[in-house]
């Protein structure tokens with residue numbers, strides 16, 4: 001699976017074009033702005049886009065959905081807790097296939113009810129659940145520090161340390177990281193009890 005990471009718009013969002021190199025099937029994660037650049041990657045590489053997948057419903061990850069779907073014929077895929085328009089919903093444990101590539105859906109609520117991480121081919125696309133050096137905010141509607149604690153320490157921290165992490169925004173010192181590196185260096189990921197984490201997030 002080849003990753004095309006594009007920084008788009010003025011909120012340091014990342015859109016990803018994921019290419020199955022054997023078949024040229026592709027998926028696009030979180031289209032929002034700079035769609036000409038995104039479609040340029042599709043065109044230049046001769047890709048057939050099967051799905052648009054949103055890591056969660058916030059507008060800066062979804063506002064390009066319809067335009068990309070219209071331009072490519074892709075189906076829009078979201079977690080079942082999303083309230084937005086889609087063609088297909090997924091749940092924790094589901095597998096999304098394109099070409100010979102697969103992405104496993106991992107439900108990680110906390111930043112929003114419908115937040116998911118996508119795991120495949122040694123990579124994790126973490127959306128706004130975990131950034132390089134930080135995590136997503138929990139003070140927007142549907143956000144929950146308690147749920148984020150469970151998602152970060154009960155789910156994300158248990159993923160393979162070697163997974164290369166591709167976040168939803170370019171907020172860190174580097175555009176990518178690994179789960180192992182974030183567990184060591186990300187202040188959010190340092191060991192805390194749930195109560196300590198809730199205090200930490202509300203004082204943040």
Ligand SMILES: [Zn+2]
Pocket residue numbers: 056058111128136
């Ligand atoms: Zn968000």
